[in-house]
Amino acid sequence: MPTSSQSTAEPLQALRHASSALQAVLGAVLEAERRFGPPSTPIERLRRITQDAEWAWLRPLYGMIADIDHALAYAEALPASEAAAIGAHARALLTGGEAPIEHDFLERYRSLLQADPAVTMAHAAALRALQALPPEADTAAERLHARHQWNERRRFLRTGHGKQRLS
Secondary structure (H helix, E strand, O other): OOOHHHHHHHHHHHHHHHHHHHHHHHHHHHHHHHOOOOOOOHHHHHHHHHHOHHHHHHHHHHHHHHHHHHHHHHEOOOOHHHHHHHHHHHHHHHHOOOOOOOHHHHHHHHHHHHHOHHHHHHHHHHHHHHHOOOOOOOOHHHHHHHHHHHHHHHHHHHOOHHHOOEO
16 A cells, blocks of 8 residues: 555656656647747747737646646645646646637647647657546546645645745
8 A cells, every 4th residue: 555655746746747748748839830930049939928929829838837837846745636637637728628718729739739740749748648647536526626726726826825835
């Protein structure tokens, strides 16, 4: 039987791997998009991605990566139910899942998936990494509660309260 530290460390390690895989997706997307845009420095690209309305479609992906990385940086432990909620949210973002909330992202992302083999390979690797996260609960109430817990943690971290360690 796993110890308590093993059971809390496993979701964190799986989340680190998932974050790396999502970063690879972002990198592949940016590289594919770079080929179609004017030459620019990395700083100019970062400014465009974060501030230019033309790049707003990509914000859900890098926002998710930032949220995961922020949680990993400040959480000493993360319940498996929250890791499952994160995985479900990321899978829905990449595939359109249950309810494609991020229509602009999905439309552009799907065209890149079809046009660029590097994006397709990164996408497949990310889905494999997300599959390693714990499964979501069987009941809708438990899934909803875990998703709410994750959203509250994200909100807490975004408001700058994450400087203290979270458990």
